[in-house]
Amino acid sequence: MTETIEAPAALKQINHWIGGRSVAGESGRKGPVYNPATGRQSAEVDFATVAEVDRAVQAAKAAAASWRETSLGRRAEIFFRIRELVHERREDVARLLTAEHGKVLSDAIGEVTRGLEVIEYCCGLPSLLKSEYSEQASGGIDVYSIRQPLGVVAGITPFNFPAMVPMWMWAPAIACGNAFVLKPSEKDPSASVWTAELLKEAGLPDGVFNVVHGDKVAVDAVLEHPDIAAVSFVGSTPIARYVYEKATSAGKRCQALGGAKNHMIVLPDADIDMAADAAVSAAYGSAGERCMAISQVVAVGGAAGPLIAAIEERIPKVKVGDGLDPSSEMGPLITEAHRDKVASYLEGAPGEGATVLVDGREDAPADGFFLRPSLLDNVTPGMKAYEDEIFGPVLGVMRVDTYDEAVRLVNESPYGNGTAIFTRDGGVARQFQFDVQAGMVGINVPIPVPVAYYSFGGWKASLFGDRHIYGPEGIDFYTRGKVVTSRWPDPATSKVDLGFPQTR
């Protein structure tokens, strides 16, 4: 009998995007891209050299000059077109996200929709870039401020939101008149190329948006490039710190958003069913691979028993599977190595004194990089499961006696991204918003990602830099201010005066 051996399907090649066209990488170095639901490699992505990053920067630099001169009206018109195209095609890009990241399709559509809100905000760029004018600041003297683009700016993004997080950066950067170089995550890079093609179709001039793929070589080339004025970074804390230090020491403006460990405090007066729904949704949505995921529930006083029972009741009902299956609610993790690392916290928890109430290694789908929702109890500070950002579907429960103890836990955490409180007591909730050291606070809201007309960012080791991302602070980050003092005097009144200018 003749055996037929199936030839392996050709791997999709993912190339750079420089100066308005796809450019094959020349380094010979490539990275694998997987479908995490099957565990099979689906593509390979080029890794850029220093010279290729430079080519992208030069393309951006050439485009930046005329883009800056493009009228606000024309820029806004292009943004409206971008908005329409992303809206029409959000399911196309969502399918790419599911295929490379693993998140379920409905969640991927949600990601694109939240990113779209930032694009919509940027459609108002003529208003956003309006400045101030003071007539008669002194006799015959008017003073006004203007905001100007920085030139070429760059974004370096993580794997967990391959469409939305780049939108947080390129949309305000380009709206403000800059040209942009994106270094997306090498783990799920297709959305960035999809974006590049869409922006071109919407009428964005070539070179205003560029993509270079790669690893540390490409990142370092961005951080060291003298023609890049500012860098936005989103990713893990150690790399955020590295990027911030390197970029700022090279004289660049930098905002570097890092990792998180988000606590959800549940007070005894909370609606326990509502809190359990919120905890399960926020801990296991996107397999816990969200920087705003709830990773710790802090149960105060008598809340612990009923809350844990309600969470345990919900966990077996979470449908885990391929994100393209409409019945799936939670997909796989990004890579096999990451899944194994997340699972190692379940292995290690009992030795540290925590209790594994639900072990997601049991009954996880065999193919792909799956782990089911997992629940730990009796988690305390000092345990690895508490100190590390696990970034997977492992929810820890901590038991404390008082509100003060709960807030102390949050405030002593090195991270300060998001946090939430569940209570029916408005006074306590208000006190919490006053006391808590975190950049984004939810009151009966477990994932308080700000709407696009506010800005997103954490405190402490969750953000290096002084500007949050998107919203008004995003516009601020991608522009620099200039103040003009102007007078049109009668030359006949001109005389030498060595005194310091007075206004009264």
Ligand code: NAD
């Ligand atoms: P990561 O830090 O590993 O990678 C982020 C980017 O940095 C990628 O583009 C990657 O190629 C690059 N990079 C990785 N290692 C590098 C190195 N040694 N030198 C230079 N560049 C390097 O993060 P990730 O695993 O892709 O994403 C998950 C992390 O991102 C989590 O920690 C999560 O909390 C965080 N995150 C934070 C936010 C936020 O808003 N604060 C949002 C999303 C994700």
